Amino acid sequence: AQTVTQSQPEMSVQEAETVTLSCTYDTSESDYYLFWYKQPPSRQMILVIRQEAYKQQNATENRFSVNFQKAAKSFSLKISDSQLGDAAMYFCAYRRYTGTASKLTFGTGTRLQVTL
Amino acid sequence: ETGVTQTPRHLVMGMTNKKSLKCEQHLGHNAMYWYKQSAKKPLELMFVYSLEERVENNSVPSRFSPECPNSSHLFLHLHTLQPEDSALYLCASSKQGALYGANVLTFGAGSRLTVL
Numbered sequence: 001a002q003t004v005t006q007s008q009p010e011m012s013v014q015e016a017e018t019v020t021l022s023c024t025y026d027t028s029e030s031d032y033y034l035f036w037y038k039q040p041p042s043r044q045m046i047l048v049i050r051q052e053a054y055k056q057q058n059a060t061e062n063r064f065s066v067n068f069q070k071a072a073k074s075f076s077l078k079i080s081d082s083q084l085g086d087a088a089m090y091f092c093a094y095r096r097y098t099g100t101a102s103k104l105t106f107g108t109g110t111r112l113q114v115t116l
Numbered sequence: 117e118t119g120v121t122q123t124p125r126h127l128v129m130g131m132t133n134k135k136s137l138k139c140e141q142h143l144g145h146n147a148m149y150w151y152k153q154s155a156k157k158p159l160e161l162m163f164v165y166s167l168e169e170r171v172e173n174n175s176v177p178s179r180f181s182p183e184c185p186n187s188s189h190l191f192l193h194l195h196t197l198q199p200e201d202s203a204l205y206l207c208a209s210s211k212q213g214a215l216y217g218a219n220v221l222t223f224g225a226g227s228r229l230t231v232l
Contacts, residue, residue: 004158009156035220037223042225043204043206043225043226043228044223044224044225044226045206045208045221045223046223047220047221047222050220091159101147101149101164101166101171101172101210101212101219102147102149102210102212102219102220102221103149103161103164103172104159104161104221105158105161106158106159107158108156108157108158109158
């Protein structure tokens, strides 16, 4: 079974600075998807960024980018120019490449605090 | 508007009550999911419906009973719950099929359940 580990329960960053959230995972499969979701106080989980394991290029979405190290099974999220609205819980998630549905395996989350 | 609407947002019930959680999506998705989110634990996948058929039941106690009458609606019927069932219950949906790539999940804002 796949597992996802987020070793940082809480992180803090100053506004306009850069922060990196860590995620490692365990799988025996070679093809899969990885995701970062954000959950603000409103509780709705919002997709931040996704990565296909077969792509060597790291995904980027505006201020959000990932460092995907397939051999190390590491998938960290970098947030540049942090904003107050980035404060939220961040969840790393794994999904098999095939299957009848998009069943995600989540980590325990990292709470990000953004300070002035 | 998130695209996935969950009601009620908050629910308090006694252990002998019967209640239901409702989820609705009008995104044209054909798979729907129930996740349980408890503090400091990874999100737990409870049930998956794909094309209105239940394709996953992760050893969930029978006091939780899902229903998917059509591709737009998903219910979670609750009966004789225990205090440890108190959690945030998240509904999600996705578009399944080989043409849709990562089949990203879209989440609702959740129903916060408290069992007294």
